[in-house]
Amino acid sequence: MIEFQNVAHGYGGSPLLSGMTLTLAPGSFHFLTGPSGAGKSTFLKLCYGELTPVAGRISAFGQDRAEMSRDDVARLRRRIGVVHQDCQFLDHLPLEENVALPLTVAGRAADATELKELLSWVGLSGQVRSLPPSLSGGERQRAALARAVIMSPEMLLADEPTGNLDWEMSLRLLTLLVELNRMGTAILVATHDLNLIRAAKAQVAARVLRIKGGQVQMAGAEL
Amino acid sequence: MRAFLGRLGALLTGDPRADRVVPPSGAAAWLTLLSAGAMAFLAVFALALSLATGRLAERWAGALSQGATVRISAPAEQMAAQTRLVLDILAVTPGVGSARALDTAETRALLAPWFGPDLPVDSLPIPQLIEVTETGDGFDAEGLKLRLSAEAPGATLDDHQRWRRPLVAAAERLRSLGFLSLGLIGGAMAAMVTLAAQAALAANGQVIRTLRLVGARDIYIARAFVRRFTLRALAGAAAGTLAGMIAVALLPAADEAGGFLTGLGFAGTGWLWPLAIPPFAAIVAFWATRAAALRTLREVQ
Structure with missing residues (x-):
């Protein structure tokens, strides 16, 4: 699905990540952990094409990132759902239109029943006409998750999705991610919340990647 | 041609869902509307000047070339x-x-x-x-x-060439200046629309990043801005053109005593020329906004 071959990336000439070789397979569940500034968000951005590697090769769904046009990157993002910590909504549109945005930009109309079911799945049935600024942090994260999966993506990337949530809400979001993975979506969650990782490993066969010294390593059994 | 007409039709009819993804642009919207209206108003006068001086040059050239005088001292x-x-x-x-x-x-x-x-x-x-x-x-x-x-x-022939030529040349120069003014007005309008579009694009940086994140192609995002600015320029220019045509129509009628200034206006089918200004303004706005949008989008991954 997504393959990294000896990939390196950095900002302003100094390397942040280097020598990364790994594969994110279909249906897999990975956590990506490491201290702040280690390069977790950079790794995710490399996955969905916001950044291009300075060295090495990234292949997404069989297509080389270096050969992708901007339209190819847009098409890639219709196959990869992304949930950011700060969410990013269109504040002038109600929740249901924000959630349906990936369909809208793809020129497709949202099926009203499916949209209703999706909002019900993330527990936002009562907020369909609410504007994003009026939502709580947990509601925004769940709305971002609903938007990320509305195109039935083959992979979901989540960058610190529980960063602003209490433990109860974090577990609720984790349950949604596990359900999604069981339906066949590959999941990659960047987080520094080790309790969340332990809670996930109790439910699903998740693998943990750790960024250390600019290298991505498989974490040991301590997690 | 069919593809072009299809795109033009799509631009005019639009997609209500796609239009909604870009929030109202506030000051940039009014700036576009007002600048297009003002430029169209000025363009009507530049056009009237060009056409009137063209008529004058032809009239002078025609009338004077038909006569001559012999002076006997x-x-x-x-x-x-x-x-x-x-x-x-x-x-x-x-x-x-x-x-x-x-x-x-x-x-x-x-x-x-x-x-x-x-x-x-x-x-x-x-x-x-x-x-x-x-x-x-x-x-x-x-x-x-x-x-x-x-x-x-004792006889001297004056075929009027000596003093006719500068007059005709002056009228033709005025006509050229009128057309040059039209070009400058078009350029100034393109610059104004570009600035307004760039301001709107900069103000909507977060919207653009979000749209890119969920898989929007550049042309989809650009089209939302282009359609908005094109229609605003069309509406503003239509209002400005109408106002300009009314102002020209209210100028004093041409007469012999008044000379050139009272002849400044449109005659006959010349009244159809100003109707080309709003579509022209829309075309200028279309390309100016499209170029600005695509240039801005290239900076967003």
Whole structure:
């Protein structure tokens, strides 16, 4: 699905990540952990094409990132759902239109029943006409998750999705991610919340990647 | 052509869902509307100037090229003989339709604006004037001048070329300046729309990043901005054009005494020309916004 071959990336000439070789397979569940500034968000951005590697090769769904046009990157993002910590909504549109945005930009109309079911799945049935600024942090994260999966993506990337949530809400979001993975979506969650990782490993066969010294390593059994 | 018309139709009809993804642009919207209206208003006057000076140049060139004057300066006792001689020469000159000597009353009328109506024309050594009307092909002015200087030394041919040329050149220069003004107005409007579009794009940086994140292609995002600015420019220019045409229509009507200024306006089918301004403004806005949008989008991954 997504393959990294000896990939390196950095900002302003100094390397942040280097020598990364790994594969994110279909249906897999990975956590990506490491201290702040280690390069977790950079790794995710490399996955969905916001950044291009300075060295090495990234292949997404069989297509080389270096050969992708901007339209190819847009098409890639219709196959990869992304949930950011700060969410990013269109504040002038109600929740249901924000959630349906990936369909809208793809020129497709949202099926009203499916949209209703999706909002019900993330527990936002009562907020369909609410504007994003009026939502709580947990509601925004769940709305971002609903938007990320509305195109039935083959992979979901989540960058610190529980960063602003209490433990109860974090577990609720984790349950949604596990359900999604069981339906066949590959999941990659960047987080520094080790309790969340332990809670996930109790439910699903998740693998943990750790960024250390600019290298991505498989974490040991301590997690 | 069919593809172009399809795109034009899609631009005009739009996609309500796609239109909603870009929030209202506030000041940029009004800036586009007002600048397009003001530029269209000015463009109507530049167009009126160009067309009026064009008509004037043609009229001057046409009217003056059909006439010429022979001036005879001779002692009083030779004046009648020289006049007869010149009329005989003109009668056999190819290209001369008719020729007649101005009588005393006509000469007095000609000089009245400068010397008053009581000028004693008969007692003054005033040259005899002969009015010459050309046929369609005209006459050989140089040949006629040579013959007059040989046979009637006091006669001088004035075919009006000497003072007609600067007038016609001035009118044509004015027409060119009018068209140059139209070009400058179009350029200024493109710059204004580009600035307004760039301001709107900069203000909507977060919207653009979010749209890219969920898989929007550049052309989809650009189209949302382009459609908005194109329609605003079209509406503003239509209002400005209408106002300009009303203002031109309210100018004093052309008359002989008023001369050039009262002839500044449109005539006949000339009134159709301003109708091209709003579509032209829309085309300028379309390309200016499209270029600005695609340039801005390239900076967003």
